[in-house]
Amino acid sequence: MTQANGTSRAASAIFRNADEQEERELKVEGNLPEWLEGVLYRTGPGRYSSNSSKTNKEGNNPHSFEISHWFDGKALNHRFRISGKEGIVLYRSRFACSDQMAKEDREGRCSTVTFAQPYDPCERLYTKFKSAFHTLANTQKPESASDANVNVVIRYDHQNNVLMTSSDNPTLQKLDPTTLEPIQILSYQDFDPNLAGHLSGAHPAIIDGTRYNYILKFGPIPTYKIFSLDDNGKCKILHTIYDAPSAYLHSMAVTETYVVLTIWQADITNLGLGIPLKNNVVENVAKWNPRRKTVHYIINRQSGKLVRKIKSDPFFCFHHINAYENDDASRIVLDLATYEDTTILDAFRMELLRNFDVDKLPRTQYRRVVLDVSKSEGSNGSLIHSRPPREQFGVELPTINPLKAWRKARYCYGTYHTRRAETQNHFIDSVMKLDLDDEALDQKANTIADAQKHKIWFTPNMIPSEAIFVPRPDCVEEDDGVLLIVALNTLTESSELVVLDAKTMKQIVSAKLDCVFPIGFHGTFAKGID
DSSP: OOHHHHHHHHHGGGGSOOOOEEEEEOEEEEOOOTTOEEEEEEEEEEEOBOOOOOOOTTSOOTTOOBOOBGGGSEEEEEEEEEETTTTEEEEEEEESOHHHHHHHHHHTSOOSOBSSOOOOTTSOHHHHHHHHHHHHHOOSOOSSGGGOOOOSEEEEETTTTEEEEEOSSSEEEEEOTTTOOEEEEEEGGGTOTTOOOSEEOSBOEEETTEEEEEEEEOSSSOEEEEEEEETTOOEEEEEEEOSSOOBOOOBOEEOSSEEEEEEOSOBBOGGGTHHHHHTBSGGGBOOOOTTOOEEEEEEETTTOOEEEEEEEOOOEEEEEEEEEEOTTSOEEEEEEEEESSTTHHHHTBHHHHHTOOGGGSOOOEEEEEEEEOOSOTTSOOEEEOOSOOBGGGOOEEEEOOGGGTTSOOSEEEEEEOOOOGGGTTOSOOEEEEEETTOGGGGOSSOOGGGOTTOEEEEOTTEEEOOOEEEEOTTOOSTTOEEEEEEEEETTTTEEEEEEEETTTOOEEEEEEOSSOOOOOSEEEEESSOO
């Protein structure tokens, strides 16, 4: 085996099946900041194939199947208790849908509607149509945790002292904050019976303790209901949109005055009926149309009135970096991690990720869109392009100091790929600190080397996860804090918790695991939990 092939195999370790881990103390190298006290929670895919051991007379396993897309991996939740005062890190993990996995082991197929798992053409067409109409009519939550493929984001519910996971549908799952045991399946209909629908944002926009999200209901006239939900469970439907196409929208934005729902191009075909027919979302995303504009709906978050509907150039997006307004609320600035089109959805298939080549992955673009909402009530607003899309600053899984969320922030931290030859087969190879005040972002011809204000944490043998920013108590400067990253060491084929100084992007601590932590999606840091 060549060294390149060996490195490739090590790099793909993040996409292997993982096992649950009982709580144990990790080996810490370096000195944890004394003020760093709390729990890092992360979630993401942890299993990509069934574990059925049954075989037929020919010695084959008819119940074995492979998950074909990264987004469909079975949810594995992780807990890192970090104590700077004690100098310790405790780790444990637990699957969120063990009943579902056991069912799929028995049946040899996925038991839920997925993001991209290919459907079985051998199933009877009548059964498919019956299932499709039943799914579109029934928007209630699943009956048990075995039916919830919760695999995207973790939020901490301070009022009830529970974790809450969510995905790109209206289903929520409560977890015990200590054991990670699934407690309850909810849907947004539990907060308001009028919030029936089929898709919802995995990333609610949270400002001043209130979450803002949408519910999309398929039908001849698709409807988006924009709503707010506070920590006391009080829910309010702010506005309903009737004139927008059904689209897969992973996130949305708020500012101090506005809620912004940006409907980029990921349009769902055939009234959404094809999703339960094919059991997945991706095969029902329409072919890219370069003439279909992005549409931004700007809604007053107090009154619920539609203030503006503004169009911009076509793009696809998963994540907002941030959004904020100017002093008189006449302009809204949207910073986004975008793509030229939707080909990225197929680029995350497991076959490609396990044999990764960065040159075959569509490049993320940092994009800033400025919306002018200063015109009189009832008139159309306008669009101002302040910056061109920039691939050389294209970060993904972006995060900022949470104290600056949805208000003007200078720094963004995101996963990045340097395109170096030695990390060609690494899914991600670095974390970038992007200075959003850098005038170089406004220039059309520029390389990352020319922009001295930006910093990158890069270690040749490490594949990092999304970074979580934890501000220092009573911090004054925006970048005064640390970044928590879980990275795969391709030399040891094991993972470790890495703590970076957010100002310098230098590593200060690592806590070693003796197992592979699958590269996950998102996480949160919670204080006040033992």
